[in-house]
Each structure stands twice: as structure tokens, then as C-alpha cells.
Amino acid sequence: MDSPRKLWTWLIALLAASFAVLLWVGRDIGMNAPPVPERVVSDSGEVLYTRADIDRGREVWQSMGGMELGSIWGHGAYVAPDWSADGLHREVVAVLDGWAKAEGAASYAALDEEHQQALQGRLRAQIRRNTYDPATATVTVPQWRASAMKTVAAHYESLFGDDPATEVLREHYAMKDNTVAQAEDRRQMAAFFWWTSWAAVTERPGSNLTYTNNWPSEPLVGNRPPATTFLWSAxxxxxxxxxxxxxxxxxxxxxxxxxxxxxxxAADPLRSVVITPSMRATAKYFWVVLALFLTQILLGAITAHYQVEGQLVYGYKMANLLPYSITRTWHTQLAVLWIATAWLGTGLYIAPAISGHEPRFQRLGVNFLWVCLLVIVVGAFAGQWLAVMQKMGLELNFWFGHQGYEYVDLGRFWQWFLFVGLMLWLLLVGRALWPALMRKSESRSITGLFFLSAVAIGLFYAAGLMWGRHTALSIVEYWRWWVVHLWVEGFFEVFATAVIAFLFTRLGLLEVKKATVAVLFSTIIFMAGGVLGTLHHLYFAGTPAPVLALGASFSALEVVPLAYIGFEAYDQWRLAGATPWMRRYRWPVMFFLAVSFWNMVGAGLFGFLINPPLSLYYMQGLNLTPLHGHTALFGVYGMLGVGLVLFCLRGMMPELVWNEKFLKASFWCFNIGLALMAVCTLLPLGTLQLLAAINHGYWYARSELFMQQPFVPLLIWMRVPGDVIFSLGAIALALFVAGLWVRPKRETGRED
Amino acid sequence: MEAYYAEIRLVHLGAVLMSGTLFFLRGFAVTVFKAAWPHWAPVRYLTYTVDTILLTAALMLTTVVHQYPFIDAWLTMKVVLLVVYVGLGTYALKRGKTQNIRLGAFLAALAVFAFIASVARAHNPLGIFSTL
Structure with a gap:
């Protein structure tokens, strides 16, 4: 396996087979998604909900931030509860209380254990039974359940309004008053929540597993991890x-x-690169990267603080202006946007540098794309704010407001705009690279691979355009994870490997053929697990059994290359000291080394911690998820983004002496701050939640009963030192970059 | 969080004491003996660590007692004076160009530190002067 041609053949065959299976599974998911009934009626004939209620309720949920406030089927934010698990628990408690009162007790909790077990047994047998009639598309529920559903609906209608009775709970959940302004909207959203919990407790036809594979864990209704979760975890x-x-x-x-x-x-080969006008024009991308990054950190601090003070930020009622769901939305979106901007800028910078060719109007294109990016960020964020503040209306929300799906929250219009922007980026990079791609040289293959990973990043965002307003939620999840997973654990990995190897070949430190083979081999390994590994996000999202088997098997393989990342890191370390002039690239290379470290820890260890089906059954949506999210997203791609920005700036202004003090501070602050955030807060809090979920059910680990225990805010506060250190790192980086323009120091020692 | 009020306050007071002592020792060594050790990395990192703990505990206390800077005057005064104290401290340890400037900044910083402590004790922006 040391010929690039053979490796290309293997790669193409692998991708064709993997995507064929992924698409086949997608079809299966679509055919087996939990049905949305036309009507839900009680056995006395009363219509409780209609399909229109459930559908419109989902749109209401999306408009108020969707997954950015609480979660559905475990996907979303962590402060408010999982509405599916919470709704289910409230419903069964209401049923059991009703039955206990009918037997003369004060409540279910007041019964002795023998009676409690008897009622639980009766409940399990009845509530898990699938009463959906496909002929009439009707779900029929007994009267006792209908009463409990009304109790739960009344709770949510109160909670999402401004009822003083649920004011404290809103604070605990970091919800603003009147999260959903209209009473009818709140009623319909409760219908949607009920449908998600119905899917979580109702057995599929011919199976003893529910539509969500028995997720969430809920002892009262016999929701336990299926045998297949043990099997496929092992x-x-x-x-x-x-x-x-x-x-x-x-x-x-x-x-x-x-x-x-x-x-x-003998000398730095990149010093002889002619800096073209379009390459110089990319500087503004890097300024935007820093602005977005600093804003993201600020929003992260506010989001984290809401866990302590609910609606306040140090006494100021911030929730009236920037509620939790909007700060979290922007925090997660900005993470993707600044990292993407760093990569876009890098692509635009290095394409003419590789080919030595500046196409006509390239600078104009670079500037135009930059303006488009700003319009997208400002426009999309304004739309999301208007949506969350309930000022937009549902008709406009889908197109211009908040889609409510984590990481792909942008309104559809902004998604299209971003996709067109990515295509324009590909066009700009492609036309500048074209002469190098056409040139018959040894480096053609690695240049092609670099370009292909860029093409994949651009094209695969289109998966986020595959659903409509009323597409089945399981299918929306399927396509959403195409974007998030295939980007992050697929093409981002390939891009990261390709771009770093590519840069080392341009520096003349790596043999081109060897680098090409290594990158192609890594790509095969990453994609072997990466493509079908997408399914590990979908174990419990209303999907059929093959998802669990395929997702568990292939996502485990994603960790394999990360176990050997030390080899890559060592090679980079060795190359960094290979020659005195490499000192100029010390800090970009240090950030690349950090990429390897966090790839192993954040993506590999913390990723695999939550990855097997049995683990994820309990851990999904607990603080162990952001443990993986923060350490992998910033640790790997954030560090890569910073490293690439530094690499481009080094080339753009080769004669400047760098203020390494700032860079050193920045590098260590980022790494120490991130590690402290992980170790002091997310890991211990997530572990305690995990124990709570195993012992008492998933609802409890996400409930205010658990989250308002004194040790939880204490653990949240423990991240402050780490966050402060991390923020200082970002400020140091910003000061470094600003210093390159404000008071640049040239190699001669002369200051401008 | 109220359950941990006493412990958090203790950590805050301990960090204040340690931070003040460290600053006093460093400032004294720099201004009187022109010593180099106050600038050694381990010493600097120790002060950063203590100050970060101090700040974290202070922020925690504000949310426990529901009193905040820029809302409650005595806390606003503490924050403003903290900025003055840090500024004076950098002149005392590093930026002061002459020994006299360093010494002056050092003494002024100690006075500000003491006044901040009195503001905290009195819960009054006038601090020690509130009793006059």
C-alpha cells in the first residue's frame, strides 16, 4: 500500500461503499421513523391533539431556540431538561398519582413499595402498548392517560409563559419569562413534546423496544438499555x-x-513566494477570525453563567436582552464560523502561493466573499435573535430565523447564502490552484487531496439543505449529522492532515511522495470509520436496529488512527527543529502539535467515552457531551485554525519580527485553560450526572432536583479559573495579531 | 450555593491575605533590595494562581449574597480600586522608571489595598472613613 495510485483506488472504493450503505440506512430510517398521528384521542372520543398541533408545535419549539434550550431525545443543551424525558416522567408520575389517589392514598410516593410495584407493573403493560392505528393514523389513549397528558401540558404552558407559579423553575432552567409568548403556541409545543415522549415509551410494532430503542432510561415504565446496546458496545x-x-x-x-x-x-523556501494582492487581501479574514473568537468566548462565559444565576448576569437581567438560548446559539455557531473563516482565509491565501498564479479579479472575489460572510453572520444572528425574542412569526422563522437544530441553526435563507458562499470560495481557491493541479509533478496528488478535502467541506454543507419544515424529525437528525459528523469527524480530519502535511512539503521538510502516501493512507483510515460512524449519533433518534450495530462498529474505528497520533506529533516536533530557519514557524507548529494532543484526548479518549451504545444510552446530553465537544472542537479544529492563521501571517509579512511572548502566553493559556475546564467542571459534573442517570433514570440527571444541588453550581464555578486563563490566551493572541499592524517590528530592528 | 457561603468566604479571605502578603514581599524586595527573585517565573505564576482563585471566590460570593459591582456601591468601589491597585502594582514592580517612583507606587498600592479591605469590612464605599 505504498503507491498513491493504489491508495486512490482504495479510497474511491471505500467512499462509494460507505456512502451507499449510509444512504441505504437513511432510507431505512425514513421508512421506520415514529409516525406522527393525524389525531390523538382519548377512549371517550375526545381529540387531545392533531397532527397540525404536533407539527406546528415543533415549529414553535424551533423558533424559541429548539435544541439550544433543553433537548429532545437527548440532543441539545444541558441546563433545561430533556423535554422528552421530562415530559414522560411527569406524565407517568401524574398517572401513578391518579391511581394511588383512586386507591385512597395521598400520592404514589405515599404508597408502600409493594403497592408501588403493582402500579408500576400495570403502568408498564399499558403505556408501552402501541395504540397507533395506521389505517386511521390515530393514537388512542385511555382516559387516565389523557388526564395525565393534560396535567403535563398545563405545566409546560405555565413554564413557557410568565406564570409566577413556575418562575423559580424558569430561573433554574435559564429560561426567560414568556419564552413562548402566545398561549396557543405553548399548547401546541406541549403537543410536540408529548409526541417525542410518546415515541420514547411506545413499542415498535412487533418489537419490545420503543421507537427510540428504549431511550431514555426510565425505571417507572421499564425503559432499560436494550440487549443490543451491551452486545454492540462489547x-x-x-x-x-x-x-x-x-x-x-x-x-x-x-x-x-x-x-x-x-x-x-538552506533557506526558508516560502520566503521566495510572491505575495499577490489577493493573498494580502486575506488579512481581513484573520481579523474577523479574532473578532468572532473573542465574541464567542464572551458569549460562552454568559452562557455558562446562566447555569448559576438563571436569568441574571451579576445582577443584570440579561435574559430580557440576550436569553440563554440565544447566547448558546451564537456561542456554538461562532465556534463553527470562526474556525471556518480561518480555513477559508487559509485556502484563499495558499492557493496562489502554491500555483504562483493570480487569476484576474481574484482580489475582488476575496473581498466580495468577505463581505458576504459578514452579511451572513450579522443577518443570520439578527434573525435568530428576532426568532428567540418571538418577534418574527413562524412563517418567516424557517427561512430567516432559528431552525433550532444545534450547529445548523441558521434560517434556510442564510443556509443557502452560506452554501453559495462556500461554492464561491471553492471557485476562488480552485481557479487559483488550477495551474498546480494541471501541472504534471509529484506534488499534484497531495495538492489534489488538499483541494478535494476543501471541496468536500464546501459540498457537504448541502446536507443541511435536505430537510423541509415538516420532514420527520428522525430524518432531520440524519441529515443534520451528515453536516456535523461528516464535517467534523470526516472531512475536517482529512483537511487537517492534508493541510499540515502539505505545508511541510512546501517547506521542503517532507518528501512529497511520502507525504502523499501518508495523507492518502490516513484519509482511508479516517473515512473507513468516519462515514458510517455518523450513525452513532442516531442510536436513539427514532431509528431502527441496524443504526445501532453499524454506528457502534464503525465509530469505534474512528478512534484507531487517533491512538497513533503520537507518531504524527513526533514527526512534526522533529521537523520543527530540523533547521534554524524553522524557528520562524515555531508557534504555528506548536499549535499543530496541540491539534495532535487534543485529537487524542478530546476526540479519541473523551469521544470514545461517550461513544459505545451502552455509554451513550446514559451519557447523551449530560455534561460528558460538552466535555468531548469543547476539547475536540476547540482542541483540534480551533487550534488548527489558530495555527493556520499564524502560518499565513508568517508568509504574508515575512520580514516582521514576531512578539513571541504573546504567542507563548496564548498557546499555554489555551491549553491549560481548556484542560482546567475539562477536568475541573465538565468531567466531574458529567460523571456525577451519569451515576444519577444510572441509579434514578435519565430525567433525574437532567432535572432541577439534581442540577440545583449545592455541589453543581460549585463545580460550575470551578471552571472560572480555567476560563479566565483561556480568555487571557485569546486576548494575548489578539494583541499579537494587532501588533503586526499597529507597531510592526522589522527584522532590521527598525520600528515603523 | 448558599450552603458553601462560609467556605467560599474563607477561601476569598485566605486568597486576599496571600495575595497581599505576596505583593508586599515582592514589592519590598524590589524597592528596597532591588532583588531579582520577585520576577522569577514561579513567583509570578504563584501570584497569578492566587489572584485567579481570589477573583473566582469573589465572583461566587456576589452571586451568593446577591450584591453586585455597578449595582451595589461598596462593590463598585472595590472593583474601581482594584484597577487602581493593579496599576500601581505594575509601576511598583516593573514599570516604575526610577527607584523613587517604584517606592511611591508601592506605598500607594499598599494604602489602596488596605482601603479596599476596609471597604469590604464595612460594606460601605467609604470604608474606614464611614465611621468618621
Whole structure:
């Protein structure tokens, strides 16, 4: 496997097979999605909900921030409860209380254990039964359940309004008053919540598992992890070990035949690169990166603070202006946007540098795209704010407001605009790279791979355009994870590997053929697990059994290459010291090393912690999820973004002396701050939640009963030192970049 | 969080004491003996650590007692004087160009530190002067 041609063949075959299976599973998910009934009626004939209620209720939920305030089927934010689990628990408690009162007790809790068990048994048998009639598309519920549903609906109608009775709960959930302004909207949203919990407790026809594979854990209704979660968790660990063993053998074999190191160029080859007008124009992308990054940190601090003070930020009622759901939306969106902007800028900078060709109007294109990006950020964020503040209306919301789906929250119009922007970026990068892609040279293959990963990043955003306003929620989740997972755990990984290897070849430190083979091989390994690994996000999203088996098996393989990332890191470390002029690239390379470290810890260890089906059954939506999210998203792609920005700035202003003090501070602050956030807050809090979920049910781990215990805010406060250190890192980075323009120091020692 | 009020307050007071002592020792060594050790990295990192703990505990206390800077005058005074104290401290340890400037800044910083402590004790922006 050391010929690029062979590797290309393997890669194409692998991608074709993987995507064929992924699409087949998507079809299966669509055919087996939980049905949305035309009507839900009580056995006395009373219509409780209609399909229109449930559908419109979902739109209301989307408009108020959707997954950015609480979660559905475990997907979303962590302060407010999971509405599916919370609604289910409230409903069954209401039923059991009703039955207990009928037997003369004060409540279900007041009964002795024997009676409680008897009522639970009766409840399990009845509530899990699927009463959906496909002929009439009607769900029929007994009167006792209809009464309980009304109790739960009344609770949500109060909670999402401004009823003083639920004021304290709103504070605990970090919800603003009148989260949903209209009473009818609140009623319909309660209908949607009920439908998600109905899918979570109703057994599929011919099966003893519910539509969500028995998720969430709820002892009162017999929702326990299915046998398949144990089975595929065990197999996933086995596959992981087998993959590590195989790759270990491969590494041993290839490293045994390592050729002599390449003669190092006497001078930095990139110093001779002519900086074209379009390359110079990319500087503004990097300024925007910093502005977005600093804003993201500020919004993250406010979002985290809401966990302590609910609606306040140090006494100021911030929730009236920027409620939790909007700060969290912007925080998560900005993470993607600033990292993407760093990569866009890098692509635009290095394309003419590689080919030595500045196409006509390239600078105009770079500037135009930059303006488009600003319009998208400002326009989309304004739309989201108007939506969350309930000033937009549902008709406009889908197109211009808040879609409510985490990481793809932009209104559809803004999604299209972003997609067109990404296509324009590809066009600009492609036309500048074209001469290099056409040139018959050894580096053509690695240039092509770099370009293809960029094409994939651009094109795969289109998966986010695949659903409409009324598409089944399971299918929306399927496509959403195409964007999030295939980007993050697929093409981002390929882009990261390709771009770093590519830069080292341009510096003359890596042999082109060797780098090409290594990158192609890594791509095959990443994509072997990455494509079908998408399904591990969908175990409990109303999907059928093959999702669990395929997702568990292939996502375990995603960790395999990360186990050997030390090899890559060591090679980079070695190259960084290969020659005195590499000192100029010390800090970009240090950030690339951080990418490797966090890839192993954040993506590999913390990712696999929540990855097997049995783990995720309990951990989904607990603080162990942001543990993986923060350490992998910033740790890997954020660090890569910063490293790439520094690399481009080094090339753009080669004669400047860098203020390494700021960079050193920034580098260590980022790493220490991120580690402290993970270790002091997210890991211990997530672990305690996990124990609560296992012992008492998932609803409890996400409830105010758990989250308002004194140790929880204490643990949240423990992240403040880490967050402060991290923020200082960002300020140091901003000061460094500003210093390149404000008071640049040239190599001669002369100050401008 | 109210359950931990006493412990958080203790950590805050301990950090204040340690931060003040460290500053006094460093400032004294720099202004009187022109010593180099106050600028050593471990010493600097120790002060950063103590000050971060101090700040965190202070922020926690504001949310426990529901009194906040820029809302409650005595806390506003503390924050404003903290900025003055930090500014004077940098002149005392580093930025002061002459020994006299350093010494002056050092003494002024100590006075501000003491006044901040009196504001905290009195819960009054006038601090020690509130009793006059």
C-alpha cells in the first residue's frame, strides 16, 4: 500500500461503499421513523391533539431556540431538561398519582413499595402498548392517560409563559419569562413534546423496544438499555482493539523501511513566494477570525453563567436582552464560523502561493466573499435573535430565523447564502490552484487531496439543505449529522492532515511522495470509520436496529488512527527543529502539535467515552457531551485554525519580527485553560450526572432536583479559573495579531 | 450555593491575605533590595494562581449574597480600586522608571489595598472613613 495510485483506488472504493450503505440506512430510517398521528384521542372520543398541533408545535419549539434550550431525545443543551424525558416522567408520575389517589392514598410516593410495584407493573403493560392505528393514523389513549397528558401540558404552558407559579423553575432552567409568548403556541409545543415522549415509551410494532430503542432510561415504565446496546458496545471495543493492532502492525512495517531524511533546504523556501494582492487581501479574514473568537468566548462565559444565576448576569437581567438560548446559539455557531473563516482565509491565501498564479479579479472575489460572510453572520444572528425574542412569526422563522437544530441553526435563507458562499470560495481557491493541479509533478496528488478535502467541506454543507419544515424529525437528525459528523469527524480530519502535511512539503521538510502516501493512507483510515460512524449519533433518534450495530462498529474505528497520533506529533516536533530557519514557524507548529494532543484526548479518549451504545444510552446530553465537544472542537479544529492563521501571517509579512511572548502566553493559556475546564467542571459534573442517570433514570440527571444541588453550581464555578486563563490566551493572541499592524517590528530592528 | 457561603468566604479571605502578603514581599524586595527573585517565573505564576482563585471566590460570593459591582456601591468601589491597585502594582514592580517612583507606587498600592479591605469590612464605599 505504498503507491498513491493504489491508495486512490482504495479510497474511491471505500467512499462509494460507505456512502451507499449510509444512504441505504437513511432510507431505512425514513421508512421506520415514529409516525406522527393525524389525531390523538382519548377512549371517550375526545381529540387531545392533531397532527397540525404536533407539527406546528415543533415549529414553535424551533423558533424559541429548539435544541439550544433543553433537548429532545437527548440532543441539545444541558441546563433545561430533556423535554422528552421530562415530559414522560411527569406524565407517568401524574398517572401513578391518579391511581394511588383512586386507591385512597395521598400520592404514589405515599404508597408502600409493594403497592408501588403493582402500579408500576400495570403502568408498564399499558403505556408501552402501541395504540397507533395506521389505517386511521390515530393514537388512542385511555382516559387516565389523557388526564395525565393534560396535567403535563398545563405545566409546560405555565413554564413557557410568565406564570409566577413556575418562575423559580424558569430561573433554574435559564429560561426567560414568556419564552413562548402566545398561549396557543405553548399548547401546541406541549403537543410536540408529548409526541417525542410518546415515541420514547411506545413499542415498535412487533418489537419490545420503543421507537427510540428504549431511550431514555426510565425505571417507572421499564425503559432499560436494550440487549443490543451491551452486545454492540462489547463488539465496538473489540473492533477498536483489532483496529489498533492492525494499524500498529502497519506502522511497525512502514517505519522499519523509513528512508533517509530529506536534505533540509538552506533557506526558508516560502520566503521566495510572491505575495499577490489577493493573498494580502486575506488579512481581513484573520481579523474577523479574532473578532468572532473573542465574541464567542464572551458569549460562552454568559452562557455558562446562566447555569448559576438563571436569568441574571451579576445582577443584570440579561435574559430580557440576550436569553440563554440565544447566547448558546451564537456561542456554538461562532465556534463553527470562526474556525471556518480561518480555513477559508487559509485556502484563499495558499492557493496562489502554491500555483504562483493570480487569476484576474481574484482580489475582488476575496473581498466580495468577505463581505458576504459578514452579511451572513450579522443577518443570520439578527434573525435568530428576532426568532428567540418571538418577534418574527413562524412563517418567516424557517427561512430567516432559528431552525433550532444545534450547529445548523441558521434560517434556510442564510443556509443557502452560506452554501453559495462556500461554492464561491471553492471557485476562488480552485481557479487559483488550477495551474498546480494541471501541472504534471509529484506534488499534484497531495495538492489534489488538499483541494478535494476543501471541496468536500464546501459540498457537504448541502446536507443541511435536505430537510423541509415538516420532514420527520428522525430524518432531520440524519441529515443534520451528515453536516456535523461528516464535517467534523470526516472531512475536517482529512483537511487537517492534508493541510499540515502539505505545508511541510512546501517547506521542503517532507518528501512529497511520502507525504502523499501518508495523507492518502490516513484519509482511508479516517473515512473507513468516519462515514458510517455518523450513525452513532442516531442510536436513539427514532431509528431502527441496524443504526445501532453499524454506528457502534464503525465509530469505534474512528478512534484507531487517533491512538497513533503520537507518531504524527513526533514527526512534526522533529521537523520543527530540523533547521534554524524553522524557528520562524515555531508557534504555528506548536499549535499543530496541540491539534495532535487534543485529537487524542478530546476526540479519541473523551469521544470514545461517550461513544459505545451502552455509554451513550446514559451519557447523551449530560455534561460528558460538552466535555468531548469543547476539547475536540476547540482542541483540534480551533487550534488548527489558530495555527493556520499564524502560518499565513508568517508568509504574508515575512520580514516582521514576531512578539513571541504573546504567542507563548496564548498557546499555554489555551491549553491549560481548556484542560482546567475539562477536568475541573465538565468531567466531574458529567460523571456525577451519569451515576444519577444510572441509579434514578435519565430525567433525574437532567432535572432541577439534581442540577440545583449545592455541589453543581460549585463545580460550575470551578471552571472560572480555567476560563479566565483561556480568555487571557485569546486576548494575548489578539494583541499579537494587532501588533503586526499597529507597531510592526522589522527584522532590521527598525520600528515603523 | 448558599450552603458553601462560609467556605467560599474563607477561601476569598485566605486568597486576599496571600495575595497581599505576596505583593508586599515582592514589592519590598524590589524597592528596597532591588532583588531579582520577585520576577522569577514561579513567583509570578504563584501570584497569578492566587489572584485567579481570589477573583473566582469573589465572583461566587456576589452571586451568593446577591450584591453586585455597578449595582451595589461598596462593590463598585472595590472593583474601581482594584484597577487602581493593579496599576500601581505594575509601576511598583516593573514599570516604575526610577527607584523613587517604584517606592511611591508601592506605598500607594499598599494604602489602596488596605482601603479596599476596609471597604469590604464595612460594606460601605467609604470604608474606614464611614465611621468618621
Amino acid at each position: 463488539f465496538s471495543v473489540t473492533f477498536l482493539l483489532a483496529g489498533i493492532a492492525l494499524l500498529g502492525w502497519y506502522h511497525a512495517r512502514t517505519h522499519a523501511h523509513d528512508s533517509e531524511p530529506l536534505p533540509v533546504p
